[in-house]
Amino acid sequence: MSNPTLFYFPVRGRAELIRLILAEAGLEYAEHPIGKDTPPLHGRPTDFAALKASGLLAFEAVPLWEEADGFRLAQSLAIANHLARQHGLMGKTQREHAQVEQALGGYEDARMELRKVATAAPAQRSELREEFVTVVAPRWLGYFEKLLRANRDATGFLVGDALSSADLALWYFVETLEDNGMGAAMAKAPLVAAHFARIGKRPQIAAYVSSPRRHAFMTMPK
Numbered sequence: 001m002s003n004p005t006l007f008y009f010p011v012r013g014r015a016e017l018i019r020l021i022l023a024e025a026g027l028e029y030a031e032h033p034i035g036k037d038t039p040p041l042h043g044r045p046t047d048f049a050a051l052k053a054s055g056l057l058a059f060e061a062v063p064l065w066e067e068a069d070g071f072r073l074a075q076s077l078a079i080a081n082h083l084a085r086q087h088g089l090m091g092k093t094q095r096e097h098a099q100v101e102q103a104l105g106g107y108e109d110a111r112m113e114l115r116k117v118a119t120a121a122p123a124q125r126s127e128l129r130e131e132f133v134t135v136v137a138p139r140w141l142g143y144f145e146k147l148l149r150a151n152r153d154a155t156g157f158l159v160g161d162a163l164s165s166a167d168l169a170l171w172y173f174v175e176t177l178e179d180n181g182m183g184a185a186m187a188k189a190p191l192v193a194a195h196f197a198r199i200g201k202r203p204q205i206a207a208y209v210s211s212p213r214r215h216a217f218m219t220m221p222k
């Protein structure tokens, strides 16, 4: 296997921040799509149960990242950080690096809140969704508004004077809200909205997002 390979389901999910980093970095990579009862690819299982049994997954979970020399890494954020560091998307100083990790921690927390809605029992989902759109998401977007304002008066990025993986993570979070019809949560987040528009216009990101390589959006259950 000559290109590094991303093992994940053929959906955006937890692998999408990794893919956005790869797109921005312009790194060639292959996807190893996981399924159920699917045949092996390049001698590796694609069937999830068989992949778990193969011992390739440190925590019996994907995504998994594998490099040409056999180096393997699990945990989506560890993979994202590894690639972001390699490609200059993790801040320019140790302090910026820490600030990028801080923003990524916020992104993970905000995603967790969204996940609570997605995995709620059907009877509770609509109430939770309403609360998410009117209270929870605006609160998290408000935190990101403050981070943006505190960094060069929101004229560029979340951290420092260059794009980092934190910007891509925020972009993906906002895209997920918009795609799921939760755009109303953005009403009091004009700086995040402007940041979303800016990041989405970056040539590598725009090209990736409109490419056939991008996995289709899957709506959250309502």
Ligand SMILES: N[C@@H](CCC(=O)N[C@@H](CS)C(=O)NCC(=O)O)C(=O)O
Binding pocket: 013, 014, 060, 061, 062, 063, 074, 075, 076, 077
């Ligand atoms: N903290 C891990 C969580 C990974 C995870 O739970 N992945 C899910 C798929 S999105 C999985 O493989 N779950 C194991 C299973 O379904 O058996 C990460 O961010 O990579």
